[in-house]
Amino acid sequence: MNDSxxxxxxxxxxxxxxxxxxxMHGHMGPFHSIYFPRxxxxxxxxxxxxxxxxLLVFSHHLALxxxxxxxxxxxxxxxxxxxxLRAYCVINPNYPQQVEADVASFExxxxxxxxxxxxxxxxxxxxxxxxxxxxxxYADRHGLLVLAxxxxxxxxxxxxxxxxxxxxxGNAPFLLGHSCHGDxxxxxxLAHDFPNIYLELxxxxxxxxxxxxxVAAGCSERLLFGTxxxxxxxxxxxxxxxxxxxxxxxxxxxxxxxxxRLLTGRLHT
Amino acid sequence: MEHxxxxxxxxxxxxxxxxxxxxxxxxxAEALLAEMDRGGVARALVxxxxxxxxxxxxxxxxxxxxxxxxxxxxxxxxxxxxxxREFPPPPELFRQMAAARVQALRVFPNAHRFLxxxxxxxxxxxxxxxxxxxxxxxxxxxxxxxxxxxxxxEFPSLVCVVCDHGPWGADRQFRPLLERYGNVYxxxxxxxxxxxxxxxxxxxxxxxxxxxSGFPESYFGTLILTLRHSQISADAKSAIAGRNLAxxxxxxxx
Numbered sequence: 001m002n003d004s005x006x007x008x009x010x011x012x013x014x015x016x017x018x019x020x021x022x023x024m025h026g027h028m029g030p031f032h033s034i035y036f037p038r039x040x041x042x043x044x045x046x047x048x049x050x051x052x053x054x055l056l057v058f059s060h061h062l063a064l065x066x067x068x069x070x071x072x073x074x075x076x077x078x079x080x081x082x083x084x085l086r087a088y089c090v091i092n093p094n095y096p097q098q099v100e101a102d103v104a105s106f107e108x109x110x111x112x113x114x115x116x117x118x119x120x121x122x123x124x125x126x127x128x129x130x131x132x133x134x135x136x137x138y139a140d141r142h143g144l145l146v147l148a149x150x151x152x153x154x155x156x157x158x159x160x161x162x163x164x165x166x167x168x169x170g171n172a173p174f175l176l177g178h179s180c181h182g183d184x185x186x187x188x189x190l191a192h193d194f195p196n197i198y199l200e201l202x203x204x205x206x207x208x209x210x211x212x213x214x215v216a217a218g219c220s221e222r223l224l225f226g227t228x229x230x231x232x233x234x235x236x237x238x239x240x241x242x243x244x245x246x247x248x249x250x251x252x253x254x255x256x257x258x259x260x261r262l263l264t265g266r267l268h269t
Numbered sequence: 270m271e272h273x274x275x276x277x278x279x280x281x282x283x284x285x286x287x288x289x290x291x292x293x294x295x296x297x298a299e300a301l302l303a304e305m306d307r308g309g310v311a312r313a314l315v316x317x318x319x320x321x322x323x324x325x326x327x328x329x330x331x332x333x334x335x336x337x338x339x340x341x342x343x344x345x346x347x348x349x350x351x352x353x354r355e356f357p358p359p360p361e362l363f364r365q366m367a368a369a370r371v372q373a374l375r376v377f378p379n380a381h382r383f384l385x386x387x388x389x390x391x392x393x394x395x396x397x398x399x400x401x402x403x404x405x406x407x408x409x410x411x412x413x414x415x416x417x418x419x420x421x422x423e424f425p426s427l428v429c430v431v432c433d434h435g436p437w438g439a440d441r442q443f444r445p446l447l448e449r450y451g452n453v454y455x456x457x458x459x460x461x462x463x464x465x466x467x468x469x470x471x472x473x474x475x476x477x478x479x480x481x482s483g484f485p486e487s488y489f490g491t492l493i494l495t496l497r498h499s500q501i502s503a504d505a506k507s508a509i510a511g512r513n514l515a516x517x518x519x520x521x522x523x
Contacts, residue, residue, distance in 0.1 A: 035441060035462075036464075037462070203436065208486055209293030233465070
């Protein structure tokens with residue numbers, strides 16, 4: 001069994017005092033196609049405590065899928081747990097007027113939001129669509145984080161689309177949710193070509209060999225921990241990190257160093 | 270939080286070189302054992318990828334030859350419908366399994382182009398029910414839920430382990446089976462759901478859940494860390510880690 005000092009601490013205690021975790025890709029609340037035993041904020045905080053997750057940055061399922069509700073549930077949860085939660089403001093470009101309103105009210109919610117979230121494969125509109133532009137331009141102007149679901153082969157958020165966005169907006173840290181899942185070589189190339197691109201690891205941890213590939217390609221300082229919580233147990237992701245043939249310094253980069261660097265100056269109260 | 274000294278007996282690992290692209294293949298039983306040592310896994314019920322990718326008969330032979338010297342590895346063969354007499358009849362098949370230290374079976378109905386039902390496999394499935402030989406069904410490798418439901422409606426006493434049921438949360442699919450059929454089990458491979466193990470044990474107890482890694486496509490450590498720190502009793506962890514599988518295999522009368 002991997003018995004580095006860091007691994008021993010996690011195996012024994014389930015968390016590490018010296019290696020906090022910043023989960024940069026979470027959700028919250030109910031979603032139609034899955035049963036969540038721990039989907040509400042109180043239960044999610046309990047999971048975070050058990051796994052040593054210091055901060056979760058999330059987008060509420062209702063913000064993603066219930067357009068008549070929008071981002072309200074995210075705002076409420078962050079203001080209830082301001083020390084443990086931050087949110088992405090969900091942009092659903094099917095509703096351009098709402099996009100304009102979300103962007104216009106962003107400044108009022110600087111204590112809640114770190115940036116924007118796109119879910120193009122589900123909303124059915126490409127990241128490059130003009131209806132997304134107000135959010136991209138605002139994020140680029142203010143240096144806000146943008147987390148986008150990205151998937152290999154997708155015409156809406158695959159590597160080719162990501163490249164077009166990255167060429168246009170260089171000032172907003174661009175977090176590739178799921179790291180263009182399956183098209184790992186393209187994800188690596190994007191990270192090499194654009195200094196503002198980060199590879200977020202939700203659903204990557206379940207594919208043995210990808211972490212080693214990313215680290216071997218020199219991407220250790222561009223990787224971010226993510227779980228889709230409450231979908232995936234953070235211990236599952238941590239177990240993958242401990243099992244992968246990478247070093248403890250890489251593990252620390254993934255768990256907190258890269259995220260702390262990104263969050264510096266961006267956490268408002 | 271109490272932590273028993275858990276002994277992991279993996280119900281779902283394979284080795285061999287696949288026909289397609291693989292990021293981190295494990296070519297041999299020796300390589301698998303080295304990874305089990307590194308991952309803290311004591312024993313494993315294993316299969317050879319050639320059973321799926323190439324030919325069940327050839328893969329079964331490769332598996333038997335490879336695990337022969339290693340008692341930590343128990344085999345799981347793949348079978349087909351037998352109208353063309355591609356396999357020996359059930360009694361002889363079971364005798365060959367016992368001789369090769371093979372204690373369970375798998376089928377891949379979609380990849381191997383047959384229907385998983387009484388018409389196609391009735392003789393063998395009836396014999397498996399009688400002798401309590403476990404059948405492993407992989408959702409990831411194309412055995413869908415409708416097939417599994419239909420199979421169990423025909424053979425409600427079959428010892429059946431549903432594995433690789435996917436990362437998107439399959440509780441709504443497997444829970445009805447657990448409630449209807451007493452010999453259905455679920456493995457942990459790809460059971461990533463936060464709080465899933467605790468909820469499972471609270472509703473069904475620990476006896477119906479088996480530690481399975483999905484190695485080498487997934488890491489051993491994912492479910493090991495999750496199980497070690499699940500909010501369930503030490504005895505429940507021990508059952509899931511290995512005791513349940515050991516009991517199932519011991520009950521098979523080959």
